[in-house]
Amino acid sequence: xxxxxxxxxxxxxxxxxxxxxxxxxxxxxxxxxxxxxxxxxxxxxxxxxxxxxxxxxxxxxxxxxxxxxxxxxxxxxxxxxxxxxxxxxxxxxxxxxxxxxxxxxxxxxxxxxxxxxxxxxxxxxxxxxxxxxxxxxxxxxxxxxxxxxxxxxxxxxxxxxxxxxxxxxxxxxxxxxxxxxxxxxxxxxxxxxxxxxxxxxxxxxxxxxxxxxxxxxxxxxxxxxxxxxxxxxxxxxxxxxxxxxxxxxxxxxxxxxxxxxxxxxxxxxxxxxxxxxxxxxxxxxxxxxxxxxxxxxxxxxxxxxxxxxxxxxxxxxxxxxxxxxxxxxxxxxxxxxxxxxxxxxxxxxxxxxxxxxxxxx
Numbered sequence: 016x017x018x019x020x021x022x023x024x025x026x027x028x029x030x031x032x033x034x035x036x037x038x039x040x041x042x043x044x045x046x047x048x049x050x051x052x053x054x055x056x057x058x059x060x061x062x063x064x065x066x067x068x069x070x071x072x073x074x075x076x077x078x079x080x081x082x083x084x085x086x087x088x089x090x091x092x093x094x095x096x097x098x099x100x101x102x103x104x105x106x107x108x109x110x111x112x113x114x115x116x117x118x119x120x121x122x123x124x125x126x127x128x129x130x131x132x133x134x135x136x137x138x139x140x141x142x143x144x145x146x147x148x149x150x151x152x153x154x155x156x157x158x159x160x161x162x163x164x165x166x167x168x169x170x171x172x173x174x175x176x177x178x179x180x181x182x183x184x185x186x187x188x189x190x191x192x193x194x195x196x197x198x199x200x201x202x203x204x205x206x207x208x209x210x211x212x213x214x215x216x217x218x219x220x221x222x223x224x225x226x227x228x229x230x231x232x233x234x235x236x237x238x239x240x241x242x243x244x245x246x247x248x249x250x251x252x253x254x255x256x257x258x259x260x261x262x263x264x265x266x267x268x269x270x271x272x273x274x275x276x277x278x279x280x281x282x283x284x285x286x287x288x289x290x291x292x293x294x295x296x297x298x299x300x301x302x303x304x305x306x307x308x309x310x311x312x313x314x315x316x317x318x319x320x321x322x323x324x325x326x327x328x329x330x331x332x333x334x335x336x337x338x339x340x341x342x343x344x345x346x347x348x349x350x351x352x353x354x355x356x357x358x359x360x361x362x363x364x365x366x367x368x369x370x371x372x373x374x375x376x
Contacts, residue, residue, distance in 0.1 A: 035076040042069030143355050148211035151302040154183040160311040173289045180282040191263020195235045199227035203254035223288050227255035238281040297358035305349045309361050312342040319363040321347045
């Protein structure tokens, strides 16, 4: 393919050189012809001007072709491309968003060897990042599982109380409004996921026998901005319940637009059926750096493991505490980007599911 392009460029340069020689010859001939008195006196056809223009155009074109060789043109083009790659702001000043998108797709297509793959991958990445409500950094998630005392200890209706705390930093928050929803059907869940004002959405299946509108089932316990606790409002809707926090009126709230880092932290509590054997957390927005720690003590859990659903070439670090410790912990560390719709799952088995108690991992 490259040899065909080089051959095509050489043919174009040859044609241009030939046309330049023809232009010089015709121009020179017209200049000589203009010296004949009969022709020079013909006012309606400026033979001398036409000849001079053709001669100059042909001569300049030949000079440029001689000076700017093919290798030199490639070097100039490469230098311009390297300059834009070194300073993206220069490219942004001279190119529109559409041109930059096209350049990115073409460059990625050339690098991957598949234009369609590059186009779809780039468009998908752009959709997940350019329209994200915020970008999160240095995210910390801690989960604590304890037995629920409001129901049976075993069998149907036995629950874990999951205390989940999120902490992360945002640099350019887009809204000062944070909402948390607990819904009871898939339709309301998908609708809330598409609303950027929702920070987190939780769904309680109706087959668990729990009511998503019950505060004992789900509750936002606290919300803070840079260490300052914010008031929380709760409302009950037909689809579930919604907790709302408005931090835009505070000097350190998420509504600030000065670009300074803002540390957000919140804790919510929810019930998780013991027999489900899984607790899933998903990423709502792009996140750079993630640490998740799970702990349980006297919860009747024999083994617990973290399973990652991260679409990345990099592998997170996952490690577990020794089985001899009274409080068991599982920790995941990942220092790269986590994209929306990726997630982490905690899976477990129960002591009572084994004929011998407390098997080792």
